[in-house]
Amino acid sequence: MKPKRVKVYAPATIANLCAGFDVLGIALETPGDSVMATRTANKEFRFSVETTFLNIPISIEDNVAAYVSSKMMDELKLPFGIEMVLHKSMPVGSGLGSSGASSVAAAVAVNALLDKPLTKKELLHFAIEGERKASGTAHVDNVAPSLFGGACIVLNEKSLDVVSFPVHNDITWIVIHPHTTIATSDARRILPTTVPLSDVTCQMGNVSGLVLGLIQGDAELIHKCMVDHIAEPVRQSFIPGFIEMKQAAMASGAIGCGISGSGPSVFAVTLARDKAERIAKQMIFALAKAEGIKADIYISQTNCQGAIVTESKDEV
Numbered sequence: 001m002k003p004k005r006v007k008v009y010a011p012a013t014i015a016n017l018c019a020g021f022d023v024l025g026i027a028l029e030t031p032g033d034s035v036m037a038t039r040t041a042n043k044e045f046r047f048s049v050e051t052t053f054l055n056i057p058i059s060i061e062d063n064v065a066a067y068v069s070s071k072m073m074d075e076l077k078l079p080f081g082i083e084m085v086l087h088k089s090m091p092v093g094s095g096l097g098s099s100g101a102s103s104v105a106a107a108v109a110v111n112a113l114l115d116k117p118l119t120k121k122e123l124l125h126f127a128i129e130g131e132r133k134a135s136g137t138a139h140v141d142n143v144a145p146s147l148f149g150g151a152c153i154v155l156n157e158k159s160l161d162v163v164s165f166p167v168h169n170d171i172t173w174i175v176i177h178p179h180t181t182i183a184t185s186d187a188r189r190i191l192p193t194t195v196p197l198s199d200v201t202c203q204m205g206n207v208s209g210l211v212l213g214l215i216q217g218d219a220e221l222i223h224k225c226m227v228d229h230i231a232e233p234v235r236q237s238f239i240p241g242f243i244e245m246k247q248a249a250m251a252s253g254a255i256g257c258g259i260s261g262s263g264p265s266v267f268a269v270t271l272a273r274d275k276a277e278r279i280a281k282q283m284i285f286a287l288a289k290a291e292g293i294k295a296d297i298y299i300s301q302t303n304c305q306g307a308i309v310t311e312s313k314d315e316v
Contacts, residue, residue: 005038006112007311010105011149011303012090013097014173014267015141018228018258019206023154025097026214027145027303028173031090033101034310035065037109040081045070051088055181064099064130065106072110072126082110092134093181095265097142103130104146108307120147120306124160135184142261149306151214167302168217172276174249174268175260175298176283178240178291187262190234199229219255219271226256226269239263241287248286252279 011032015025040046047066049058060066065086073082084106090098107127111117127147128138140162144152148164155161206225213221236242239259249257249268253275257268268279280297287295 002115003039003112003312003314005036005311005313006109006309007034007036008105008109008112008307009034009310010101010108010146010307012101012298013142013145013261014175015097015139015261016228016231016259017210018226018232018256019203019210020141020153021203021228021230022139022141022157024151024207024211025141025145026151026167026173027149027306028096028175028298029300029303030298031096033065033089033098033105034087035102035105035109036085036087037069037106037113038083039113040083042081043078044081045073046081046083047086048084049086049088051086053088053091055092056088063102064133065102067133068103068106068126068130069110071129072107075126076114078114080113082113084109091181093183093264094177095182095259095261095263096175096177097146097261099130099134100127100139100142100146103127104143104307106130108147108309112309112312123147124162128160135188137188139184145306147306149304150302151211153211165211165215166304167214168271169301170217170271170273171214171302172270172273173298173300173302174254174270174276174280174283175265175300176245176267176280176287177265177296177298178287178293179295180240180264180293182238182263184262187235187238190238191231192234195230202227203229217271222269223255226258228258232259235259235263239266240293241290242266244286244290245283248282249279252282254279
């Protein structure tokens with residue numbers, strides 16, 4: 001018997017990881033978004049949002065979770081309706097794959113109610129539509145790790161060819177989210193339209209080495225390869241306190257630091273878990289000193305599962 005009510009959790013992500021612009025991302029254990037979906041007898045779609053954050057779209061027309069769910073219901077011609085509640089646990093424009101997490105949570109929740117569920121690979125087609133709705137472009141590097149877990153390489157965005165790989169257990173991620181927002185569309189408009197061949201070559205080498213470093217837990221290789229020649233040089237001036245936070249992170253023992261997604265969140269990485277809190281505190285201190293801005297701290301291992309059903313009930 002298929003469940004009549006499910007709750008799904010989908011994790012936040014760090015996209016790009018410096019060298020992997022638009023092709024590499026990892027899933028975090030926290031934060032993340034949850035969706036409660038209930039199958040109903042009528043064929044209507046009802047939607048609501050529970051959140052403490054401002055500026056979260058709440059209408060079916062504007063919210064990405066609702067958009068993805070409606071699209072699935074229409075394309076799959078579902079013989080039932082759905083009542084959905086999105087529990088939004090992170091702000092939009094955070095650089096943490098907020099729209100991606102909501103889209104993935106909704107897609108997995110609807111899928112769990114189907115008599116013949118789709119595979120996660122098939123769900124990717126629907127989940128990326130939330131990203132397209134939010135920013136005009138379907139950014140697979142956020143959606144894929146939230147859906148599949150671990151780290152993901154986007155081999156081909158158009159054909160949705162994605163490869164996932166495990167991240168070494170010792171790697172700890174530190175994310176600082178300043179209390180400000182940056183629209184992904186704005187962050188993309190400032191990117192260069194052409195890149196010198198020498199920079200492309202360096203970037204290709206760095207992302208190759210970074211993938212190997214993440215798998216092996218090679219601190220020296222991660223440090224050497226976590227360098228961005230494309231986005232960070234032009235985006236860093238838009239991130240409040242970025243330079244100061246990066247300097248503080250590296251001085252405190254991080255092996256790498258960069259912009260999470262399109263910002264304003266900044267991430268650092270270490271293989272020494274006992275250093276994570278000190279790195280985070282020093283980054284927060286540097287941000288406050290430079291810009292007087294408060295921020296949230298997330299310290300997390302890599303989420304290896306991706307989106308999962310956390311509750312399932314046959315009766316409502």
